[in-house]
Structure formats: C-alpha cells, structure tokens
Amino acid sequence: MQLFHFTGDSVKLLVMGALFNDARHGSLQTVEEKIARHAQDGSAPTREVVVQFNADVADGMPWKFVPTQREVRVKPGESALAFYTAENRSSTPITGVSTYNVTPMKAAVYFNKIQCFCFEEQRLLPGEQIDMPVFFYIDPEFETDPRMDGVNNLILSYTFFKVGEE
Amino acid sequence: MLAGGAFGGNRGLRPVPPEKGVFPLDHTHECDLEKKEYINCLKSSGYQSERCRGFSKLYLECRIQRNLMAKQDLSEFGFGKEYGMGAS
Numbered sequence: 001m002q003l004f005h006f007t008g009d010s011v012k013l014l015v016m017g018a019l020f021n022d023a024r025h026g027s028l029q030t031v032e033e034k035i036a037r038h039a040q041d042g043s044a045p046t047r048e049v050v051v052q053f054n055a056d057v058a059d060g061m062p063w064k065f066v067p068t069q070r071e072v073r074v075k076p077g078e079s080a081l082a083f084y085t086a087e088n089r090s091s092t093p094i095t096g097v098s099t100y101n102v103t104p105m106k107a108a109v110y111f112n113k114i115q116c117f118c119f120e121e122q123r124l125l126p127g128e129q130i131d132m133p134v135f136f137y138i139d140p141e142f143e144t145d146p147r148m149d150g151v152n153n154l155i156l157s158y159t160f161f162k163v164g165e166e
Numbered sequence: 167m168l169a170g171g172a173f174g175g176n177r178g179l180r181p182v183p184p185e186k187g188v189f190p191l192d193h194t195h196e197c198d199l200e201k202k203e204y205i206n207c208l209k210s211s212g213y214q215s216e217r218c219r220g221f222s223k224l225y226l227e228c229r230i231q232r233n234l235m236a237k238q239d240l241s242e243f244g245f246g247k248e249y250g251m252g253a254s
Contacts, residue, residue, distance in 0.1 A: 031243070032242040035244045048214075113183075117188065135243075
C-alpha cells in the first residue's frame with residue numbers, strides 16, 4: 001500500500017483531492033451526483049440501516065482507539081458523520097495508519113466514504129487525544145439489490161497499526 | 167481478525183480511498199464543541215443520523231472555516247438550508 005507524504009495540510013487537501021478524484025474519474029458518479037439524484041427520486045420511503053462501529057489496534061500499538069458513538073442509523077443516500085477517538089498513551093510520539101473493512105462483505109461495495117482519517121499516516125504526540133471523523137453514505141442502490149434483503153446492519157471496523165515511533 | 171481483505175487479499179474487496187480525500191486531524195481541537203453537540207444529539211435521538219443533520223452540518227462548516235476540510239457547498243451533500251444557519 002502506497003502512502004503519500006506531503007508538508008502542509010492545505011497542500012495535502014489539494015493533492016489528495018486531485019489524486020482521489022482522478023482515481024474515481026469516469027467510472028463512478030460522484031457522491032454529490034448520487035445524493036442529488038436520490039433526493040430528486042426519493043419520494044418512496046427508504047429503509048433504515050444501522051451502522052455499527054468497531055475499533056482495534058494492532059499488537060504493539062500503544063493507542064487507545066474507540067468509536068465515539070456505538071451506532072448511527074442512516075438511510076441509503078443520506079450522508080452521515082461518525083467519529084472515532086484515538087489517544088496516544090505512550091511517552092513518545094507515535095505515527096499510525098489504519099485499515100478498515102465493512103461487514104457483511106457483500107454490502108461493503110455500497111458503503112462509501114466521502115472523507116475520513118484513513119489512508120494516511122497520523123501522528124499523535126504523547127498523551128494526545130484526537131477525534132477521527134468519518135463522513136460516509138450508503139449508496140442508494142443498496143435498497144434495490146435483492147442480495148441486500150435482510151441486511152439491516154453494517155459494521156465498519158478500523159484497525160490502527162504503528163508505523164513510526166520517535 | 168486481521169484484514170487480509172483490507173490489504174487487498176483475495177477474499178475481500180480492495181480498500182477504496184475516500185472520495186474527497188483525507189480529513190486533516192484537528193490537533194488544536196477547534197471543532198470539539200461542534201463534535202460534542204453532534205454526539206450528544208445522536209445519544210438523545212436514538213442515534214438517528216437524520217435527526218442530527220443540523221449538528222453534522224455545523225461540524226463540517228467548522229472544519230471548512232478552519233481549513234480542515236476543502237471548501238464545498240454542503241448542500242451538495244444533502245445539507246439543505248433547512249438544516250440550520252450558516253452559509254453553505
């Protein structure tokens with residue numbers, strides 16, 4: 001997995017935005033297009049999906065890492081915000097990076113992250129506690145996929161790994 | 167449960183980067199209040215996202231104002247004017 005290092009948060013925002021937009025160019029509608037289209041269509045009642053949150057750290061990673069809320073109830077096509085909280089409990093600065101998965105796996109394709117703390121190294125000073133937001137939505141097409149019948153719960157799990165210690 | 171899937175192993179979907187990129191961390195806690203208000207709303211609203219959208223919008227606006235999120239019209243993410251004050 002390649003990681004990108006940039007100086008300056010505003011540069012990061014611009015470059016990451018460009019990189020990720022390029023990665024999705026042409027093959028998918030943007031999140032804004034999907035949300036707008038769903039808002040126009042959407043007079044039909046939509047079912048509620050419960051998204052639950054899991055957090056883990058790898059062995060040797062001295063952070064406390066937990067979901068800030070145990071669940072969020074969302075409707076497909078609606079953007080939603082959730083948080084994790086991380087705290088570096090060691091006496092040295094630690095850099096970590098996270099991976100995630102979504103279960104059940106067959107539903108993962110419908111879980112879209114608009115923006116999150118993931119995919120980039122994050123450095124916490126000793127004792128530092130930080131909020132880690134995830135801004136996401138469930139693709140509206142989830143509702144019409146017969147394979148998703150009976151799928152009313154998704155679990156989003158993140159695991160943090162240590163990649164550096166000073 | 168370690169994520170062979172998350173590392174692109176055969177059994178799982180490859181991880182997909184977030185559409186709008188990565189949130190810089192709020193190291194100086196500038197949007198803590200907005201976050202707390204959102205979380206408190208969730209706790210008292212049965213964790214229903216729809217009922218707390220106004221607070222979500224305030225949190226994201228806080229980030230935008232402090233350059234912790236790229237400036238974007240939040241109505242494009244479904245946060246219409248009915249979700250409270252603040253310029254979009």
